[in-house]
Amino acid sequence: MSLSKLYFFYGTLGHPPLLSAVLGRLPALHPARAPGYEVRHACDAAGTELGYPLLVPGPAGVEGVLADVTPAEEEVLDWYEIGYRKEVLTVTDAAGQPVAALAYLPEDRRWTPGRLWRLDDWAAQKGDLATLAVAEVMALRGQVSAEAAIARYPMIRVRAASRLRAAQPRPASLRRTPAAGDVVIESLTTPYAKFFAIEDYRLRHRRFDGGMSAALERAAFVSGDATVVLPYDPLRDTVLLVEQFRTGPLARGDANPWALETVAGRVDAGETPEEAARREAQEEAGVRLDRLIPAPSHYPSPGAKSEYIHCFIGLCDLPETGPGLGGLEEEGEDIRSHRLPFARMMDLIDSGEIETGPLIVIALWLARLREELRKTALGA
Known part of the structure; x- marks a missing residue:
């Protein structure tokens, strides 16, 4: 008997790469719709948009996805979704049939809803950056509290933006042109991450004679551009x-x-x-x-x-x-x-x-x- 539960993901978790970064895998996703709800930008008391999506009652309706989530993954989601509470919603699947599924809704009075939030617009503008940033946030699980991880998020986004710029093709007319498998990261830990971060690597890399190096212990002081x-x-x-x-x-x-x-x-x-x-x-x-x-x-x-x-x-x-x-x-x-x-x-x-x-x-x-x-x- 399966112990997995059905979840309805909207907002940023409806973006498959980000959901994969949170769960460590991409589950099978099935389209669904939540009538009687809409997604809006979260705002603080002054009306400033914070970048988070909120699922709130409204006439627009919400397109999302259904996925089966294991008990271990539920714990991961509960840690990640700080400021949200779980609630059972009745959504409609691709065949138009009603289905009961769990969803994360904002805690009462934590934020106020702003203008309508659209996944396609967010994914085009911020999806790659957010996915990299969330991967660093999830690496902190088990090391710091969810509150502490979220407090570090602004600097994590800066480092993620630097990684996006670094991933662009670079000149290599004299130096080695790297190929798949030239660097193998056996382990990576982050013992410190606040304004800057320290990353400890155990890795092997391609040598100039064609072989692979022995396992090397290396540390990097990580900051934004x-x-x-x-x-x-x-x-x-x-x-x-x-x-x-x-x-x-x-x-x-x-x-x-x-x-x-x-x-x-x-x-x-x-x-x-x-x-x-x-x-x-x-x-x-x-x-x-x-x-x-x-x-x-x-x-x-x-x-x-x-x-x-x-x-x-x-x-x-x-x-x-x-x-x-x-x-x-x-x-x-x-x-x-x-x-x-x-x-x-x-x-x-x-x-x-x-x-x-x-x-x-x-x-x-x-x-x-x-x-x-x-x-x-x-x-x-």
């Missing part, structure tokens, strides 16, 4: 640098933990590196960027860190002013900006006062392009 941008005024031949206290140099024992850097910041989920560059320039230095010129993007420390830095030169107007103060107080930022001649920046690199890698990379790239940028700006 970052954007760095050097504001440059080609008419005045000036740049803008920012200065702030940095924990990394402090932890190393540096005699001076205040660093000269480019404008920089995390690329949030749902935004492009270019959008992040413009946002950060405004937040950190009050500067409006015009044209963005790509500079070499790179992994600053690929042996142990997943961080990938998107680099830009930002053409802009930098009138003569003294040092400015900026940053977001709610993020604990205390930032001083400096407008200085290009030549002065290069002198600071020569002296070692500038010692942050992304700034040095972009400064050298600007040196390569500077003459042509100045000619164009001056109309020469």
Whole structure:
């Protein structure tokens, strides 16, 4: 006798890849409809959409799927569906016959319903990102509570967005072109995951002689992608640098933990590196960027860190002013900006006062392009 129960999935669990990420398998799915209900966006008390779908009474009707769920999978779903309660609904199957099935409905008064939520729109815009993020959330089960896992979700989405960008085809004219089976991950654990994450791997990889390596223990410090941008005024031949206290140099024992850097910041989920560059320039230095010129993007420390830095030169107007103060107080930022001649920046690199890698990379790239940028700006 089967102990499985019939569930009606709507909303994000109606997206097969995400359901598979939650359950660890994709059960057989059968179309069904819940009359007398509709799916709407969950909103907080201020009316801000939170990205969650809510099943609420309404005339629209809801298209979804039916699936048999094992007792062990029920426990997984109950852990995942925090903020929702189970209720038996009468839905109609593909033949139009009424069927009793369990569904997750929002807890009373936890959220308020907003505009209609549509699975196809969500899947096209956010489905791939959400599926990757949910896979990381589910890996935390057994390590932290569901509440703690959900609290980490904003940063998990940032890391998932980075993974999506990283999955795009990459140049390989000199280095190895990877093939299926070239990397075998035997185990992966995440002993720490908050603003950053630590991932411990046991893996084997293809060797240059064609064989496979022995099992290797490797750890990675995982963070989201970052954007760095050097504001440059080609008419005045000036740049803008920012200065702030940095924990990394402090932890190393540096005699001076205040660093000269480019404008920089995390690329949030749902935004492009270019959008992040413009946002950060405004937040950190009050500067409006015009044209963005790509500079070499790179992994600053690929042996142990997943961080990938998107680099830009930002053409802009930098009138003569003294040092400015900026940053977001709610993020604990205390930032001083400096407008200085290009030549002065290069002198600071020569002296070692500038010692942050992304700034040095972009400064050298600007040196390569500077003459042509100045000619164009001056109309020469």
